[in-house]
Amino acid sequence: MGEVNLQVKLGRLVLQNPVMVASGTFGYGEEYTQLVDLNQLGGIVVKGLSLKPKVGNPPPRLVEVPCGLINAIGLENIGVERFIKEKLPFLKQFKAKIIVNIFGYSPEEYAQLAEILSPTGIDAIEVNISCPNIKEGGRLFGTDPQTAALITKSVCEHTHLPVFVKLSPQVTDIVAIAKAVMEAGADGVSMINTIPAMAVDIHTRRPKLGNVTGGLSGPCLKPIALKLVWEVVKALDIPVIGIGGITCAEDALEFLITGAKAIQIGTANFVNPQTAIEVIAGIRHYLEDCQLKDIHELIGSLELSF
Ligand SMILES: Cc1cc2nc3c(=O)[nH]c(=O)nc-3n(C[C@H](O)[C@H](O)[C@H](O)COP(=O)(O)O)c2cc1C
Numbered sequence: 001m002g003e004v005n006l007q008v009k010l011g012r013l014v015l016q017n018p019v020m021v022a023s024g025t026f027g028y029g030e031e032y033t034q035l036v037d038l039n040q041l042g043g044i045v046v047k048g049l050s051l052k053p054k055v056g057n058p059p060p061r062l063v064e065v066p067c068g069l070i071n072a073i074g075l076e077n078i079g080v081e082r083f084i085k086e087k088l089p090f091l092k093q094f095k096a097k098i099i100v101n102i103f104g105y106s107p108e109e110y111a112q113l114a115e116i117l118s119p120t121g122i123d124a125i126e127v128n129i130s131c132p133n134i135k136e137g138g139r140l141f142g143t144d145p146q147t148a149a150l151i152t153k154s155v156c157e158h159t160h161l162p163v164f165v166k167l168s169p170q171v172t173d174i175v176a177i178a179k180a181v182m183e184a185g186a187d188g189v190s191m192i193n194t195i196p197a198m199a200v201d202i203h204t205r206r207p208k209l210g211n212v213t214g215g216l217s218g219p220c221l222k223p224i225a226l227k228l229v230w231e232v233v234k235a236l237d238i239p240v241i242g243i244g245g246i247t248c249a250e251d252a253l254e255f256l257i258t259g260a261k262a263i264q265i266g267t268a269n270f271v272n273p274q275t276a277i278e279v280i281a282g283i284r285h286y287l288e289d290c291q292l293k294d295i296h297e298l299i300g301s302l303e304l305s306f
Pocket of ligand 1: 192
């Protein structure tokens with residue numbers, strides 16, 4: 001059997017395979033070059049960037065819990081300008097597509113980030129809308145269809161690049177948010193971001209995180225993420241990037257069969273930096289075993305009759 005086709009097209013973004021590494025779990029790419037062949041990845045989503053550098057939360061910022069990790073990094077990053085000067089030239093030498101994750105505290109900040117990043121040669125923008133809207137008393141942009149659409153529109157109007165909006169699971173109707181951001185011009189959605197969580201040290205009676213609360217990620221997220229992906233692909237005809245608790249090829253296959261066109265690997269990179277490479281190989285083997293020549297024969301092939 002000849003080489004199977006793993007190439008996928010997400011709106012205007014073409015990936016050599018559907019496997020990306022998730023924002024905040026792969027630094028700016030450079031940190032992993034000794035451990036992972038970046039040429040093999042479908043895409044690298046870099047750590048979330050803001051207009052100005054951000055120091056993040058007080059330590060401890062990570063705590064392991066059964067089947068997951070709670071992080072309260074606080075979106076620490078070097079700022080968009082330093083990223084462009086110091087990190088981007090290095091990343092550009094690889095075949096993996098460069099997707100830059102951005103966040104801000106007003107629609108204007110998101111728009112400015114999009115404008116600054118547009119001419120730099122990156123491949124796409126991923127918009128983190130799990131951020132407090134300062135003007136609206138700190139409610140997350142991503143919890144309301146109107147504000148989610150407003151942010152998306154601000155970004156899309158200031159860039160020619162493909163735009164993916166990263167959805168928060170902290171909503172009652174994720175389909176309404178996905179629909180709103182697509183109508184506002186997004187090429188697709190990435191889902192999901194972490195789920196708010198907390199852990200307590202019973203010996204000191206203190207929170208285990210300096211910030212008290214954080215975001216839960218890792219294997220415990222997978223069934224929740226899969227269900228949310230299913231809701232969106234069932235209701236809307238849009239490219240979905242599945243994220244949440246993927247640790248192996250079987251996990252990734254569940255998302256693809258459910259209808260995600262691509263996936264991202266997050267927390268698993270901390271356990272085994274080779275996870276993404278192993279997932280790509282595992283997807284290829286699965287397709288060969290099933291005698292499928294093209295990944296598209298698998299995407300959305302969920303069989304509902306028992
Ligand atoms: C330490 C850490 C930092 C993260 N930073 C970001 C970030 O800057 N921007 C963002 O959109 N998501 C961020 N995330 C969320 C991940 O990209 C991903 O959506 C989430 O962890 C679920 O995937 P996973 O279970 O495979 O880790 C972060 C996650 C972790 C664990």
